[in-house]
Amino acid sequence: MSARVEVSGAPQPSELVTLRHGAGGRAMRLLIEDTLAAGFVDMPVDGIGLAAMDDGAALRIGDRWLVVTTDSHVVQPIFFPGGDIGRLAVSGTVNDLAMMGATEPLGLTSAIIIEEGFRRADLERIQRSMLETCREAGVPIVTGDTKVMGRGELDGIVLNTTGVAVTSAVVSDAGLKPGDRIILTGSIGDHGIALMAKRHDLALDAELRSDVAPINALVRAALQAGAGAVTAMKDPTRGGVASALHEMAEKARVGIVIHEPRVPVSPVVRSAAEMLGLDPFHIANEGKAIIGVRAAAADAVLAALRAHPLGSEAAIVGECIAEHAGRVVLDTGLGRRLMAEPDGEPLPRIC
Amino acid sequence: MFDTLTAGARELKFRDPEKARGLSRALEHVCREIGREPVSVMHVCGSHEQSIAKYGLRTILPKALNVIMGPGCPVCVTDMPEVDEAVVLAQDGIRIATYGDMLKVPGTSLSLADAQAQGARIDVVYSAAQAVELARDTTEEICFFASGFETTAVATAAVVLSDPPPNFSVLSAHKYIPPVMEIVAEMPGTKVEGFLAAGHAATITGSALFERFVERHKIPVVVAGFEPLDILAGLVKLVELVRDRTPRVENMYPRCVTPEGNRNAQRQLWRVFRTTGGRWRGIAHVPNGNLRLRDEFARVDARRKFTIDLRRLWSHAPSTLTQVCICGDIMAGIASPTHCPLFGKECVPDTPVGACMVSSEGTCKIWHQYGGHPDL
Numbered sequence: 089m090s091a092r093v094e095v096s097g098a099p100q101p102s103e104l105v106t107l108r109h110g111a112g113g114r115a116m117r118l119l120i121e122d123t124l125a126a127g128f129v130d131m132p133v134d135g136i137g138l139a140a141m142d143d144g145a146a147l148r149i150g151d152r153w154l155v156v157t158t159d160s161h162v163v164q165p166i167f168f169p170g171g172d173i174g175r176l177a178v179s180g181t182v183n184d185l186a187m188m189g190a191t192e193p194l195g196l197t198s199a200i201i202i203e204e205g206f207r208r209a210d211l212e213r214i215q216r217s218m219l220e221t222c223r224e225a226g227v228p229i230v231t232g233d234t235k236v237m238g239r240g241e242l243d244g245i246v247l248n249t250t251g252v253a254v255t256s257a258v259v260s261d262a263g264l265k266p267g268d269r270i271i272l273t274g275s276i277g278d279h280g281i282a283l284m285a286k287r288h289d290l291a292l293d294a295e296l297r298s299d300v301a302p303i304n305a306l307v308r309a310a311l312q313a314g315a316g317a318v319t320a321m322k323d324p325t326r327g328g329v330a331s332a333l334h335e336m337a338e339k340a341r342v343g344i345v346i347h348e349p350r351v352p353v354s355p356v357v358r359s360a361a362e363m364l365g366l367d368p369f370h371i372a373n374e375g376k377a378i379i380g381v382r383a384a385a386a387d388a389v390l391a392a393l394r395a396h397p398l399g400s401e402a403a404i405v406g407e408c409i410a411e412h413a414g415r416v417v418l419d420t421g422l423g424r425r426l427m428a429e430p431d432g433e434p435l436p437r438i439c
Numbered sequence: 440m441f442d443t444l445t446a447g448a449r450e451l452k453f454r455d456p457e458k459a460r461g462l463s464r465a466l467e468h469v470c471r472e473i474g475r476e477p478v479s480v481m482h483v484c485g486s487h488e489q490s491i492a493k494y495g496l497r498t499i500l501p502k503a504l505n506v507i508m509g510p511g512c513p514v515c516v517t518d519m520p521e522v523d524e525a526v527v528l529a530q531d532g533i534r535i536a537t538y539g540d541m542l543k544v545p546g547t548s549l550s551l552a553d554a555q556a557q558g559a560r561i562d563v564v565y566s567a568a569q570a571v572e573l574a575r576d577t578t579e580e581i582c583f584f585a586s587g588f589e590t591t592a593v594a595t596a597a598v599v600l601s602d603p604p605p606n607f608s609v610l611s612a613h614k615y616i617p618p619v620m621e622i623v624a625e626m627p628g629t630k631v632e633g634f635l636a637a638g639h640a641a642t643i644t645g646s647a648l649f650e651r652f653v654e655r656h657k658i659p660v661v662v663a664g665f666e667p668l669d670i671l672a673g674l675v676k677l678v679e680l681v682r683d684r685t686p687r688v689e690n691m692y693p694r695c696v697t698p699e700g701n702r703n704a705q706r707q708l709w710r711v712f713r714t715t716g717g718r719w720r721g722i723a724h725v726p727n728g729n730l731r732l733r734d735e736f737a738r739v740d741a742r743r744k745f746t747i748d749l750r751r752l753w754s755h756a757p758s759t760l761t762q763v764c765i766c767g768d769i770m771a772g773i774a775s776p777t778h779c780p781l782f783g784k785e786c787v788p789d790t791p792v793g794a795c796m797v798s799s800e801g802t803c804k805i806w807h808q809y810g811g812h813p814d815l
């Protein structure tokens with residue numbers, strides 16, 4: 089091995105993984121496609137595998153499907169208005185299963201990595217919250233793993249949950265067809281804005297609450313009312329509604345038109361987003377779903393959603409068209425434009 | 440902190456689709472009366488472009504009306520050597536506090552974000568006051584890399600006047616808008632028949648500031664706010680003045696702007712800053728277009744407090760891509776982003792070549808996000 093002289097000590101920015109790669113936008117998708125999923129996407133899978141880049145996997149077992157999904161959770165602060173990392177970890181995985189049409193999860197795993205010095209009282213509080221959320225979702229935690237790392241080797245706590253469920257009908261996020269209606273199950277932006285307000289000490293957290301909740305029962309009601317007419321589902325978490333809609337439009341090669349005045353946004357989220365220069369369509373949600381449904385069944389699905397306490401604000405907010413394939417058009421009520429796709433972590437704009 | 444009722448009422452008042460359609464019809468009518476096309480007007484404010492793009496207003500403007508975005512994004516017109524100064528200070532171990540938009544603005548060979556990835560300390564702040572707080576909390580040198588037009592310059596002036604700690608300094612890249620309007624009006628072959636002036640800057644300078652400009656160039660100026668109806672009503676007034684050939688200043692934002700402006704803020708601004716000539720990126724040398732600290736504030740002026748040797752950044756040639764970038768023509772209103780061979784290809788928000796792709800007020804970034812003028 090010959091000695092090498094480093095011409096430049098500092099690696100070029102393009103050689104490094106940055107926070108942008110974890111923000112749920114285009115940069116993250118490219119990192120996964122180019123690096124993490126490389127090779128695996130070519131391996132044969134009977135069902136929906138990594139290549140589909142869906143919320144989870146669906147593996148065929150006879151005439152049914154085993155749905156599997158996994159999610160790691162890091163959140164600052166750990167306790168926030170409306171929830172905590174434990175509620176988030178259970179809800180996130182239960183909801184990812186539900187988005188594949190599997191609304192009756194069999195069980196969750198829970199892997200926890202804790203930083204040395206973490207308060208036991210906080211750990212107990214997180215455990216109680218997970219237990220309560222599991223009861224809401226009707227799912228047990230069936231196995232787990234615990235590690236402790238040295239002080240400074242991670243920031244507080246990292247939680248990973250994996251969920252499994254069996255379903256007879258899988259719903260992907262790629263099934264939209266022109267003419268389908270787009271339903272949002274409730275107001276948008278609540279989770280991300282509540283966290284940002286808390287994180288930046290914005291003194292408006294009194295009214296802001298995360299929407300984090302398991303919505304498998306709500307989704308079950310929609311699927312039952314839709315009787316096969318639900319064509320695609322996705323939960324608008326990181327990257328918000330804008331990211332989710334772009335992904336759905338691109339995968340199905342349809343255009344999506346969203347009517348902004350019909351999109352439920354709470355007044356306080358709207359004001360906070362405007363003040364921070366943020367677009368509510370880019371803000372994360374943790375208890376909402378975007379549901380694509382055939383036009384004829386849209387009203388029935390909407391009624392079923394609204395009858396559930398977590399769907400009382402559900403609305404038909406748009407429709408799919410054959411034109412502008414892969415794009416999302418926003419009708420602002422004043423005019424039309426393309427909906428912006430978020431890139432990187434939304435940062436408050438200053439001027 | 441918020442009054443949601445007020446926000447709701449404001450929306451009803453200034454975002455009403457019915458009224459917007461009425462104003463759109465009025466615009467159509469006046470443009471028809473002018474009877475030729477295009478009628479070209481320019482706004483000089485990134486916030487106007489933001490609003491026009493965000494609400495999709497271009498889809499309801501008459502085809503005959505060409506609304507050009509001028510050099511109204513302070514981040515975009517920050518010149519490369521100004522970014523270089525901040526990069527050099529950062530490399531010398533001085534903590535740079537700046538607005539988030541400034542991080543990715545390309546310098547000659549590095550942006551502040553690049554310097555940060557190589558180990559320099561950069562703090563994103565949301566106000567000049569926050570930069571001073573940083574300095575008060577530490578013994579380290581904090582240099583506030585200050586950008587923006589009159590509005591943000593007033594905020595910088597206020598902290599300079601409020602006896603900042605000795606470890607605080609200001610690297611001013613502040614710009615002053617009125618002189619660049621002169622440059623655009625005097626450009627050979629300029630198509631601009633009227634200016635839409637920025638309401639927030641005018642709250643400070645006052646609308647009367649534009650009287651001399653109108654007198655000299657015989658081009659009307661309308662001061663407008665930023666809600667959709669503010670902009671549409673401002674445009675209606677502007678094309679009426681073009682139609683009637685009656686160049687004058689009209690204040691269509693009287694709920695915030697007075698003819699004389701905010702005298703107290705003006706006093707602070709001119710007490711701290713003086714104007715000097717300097718390059719605006721891509722545009723030209725703009726006489727009196729830069730705001731720099733006066734001599735009496737030398738102790739807070741980073742340019743006098745430190746020796747800034749830019750030459751070490753110039754051992755690498757700037758990337759060849761920057762020579763293809765047409766940000767300057769775009770800001771001068773001569774070209775659109777889609778005319779640029781880099782737009783959406785080599786130049787995207789993640790890896791911007793020109794500054795117009797960096798700022799949320801830059802034309803290229805806005806077009807990249809919202810699709811420019813798509814037929815929707």
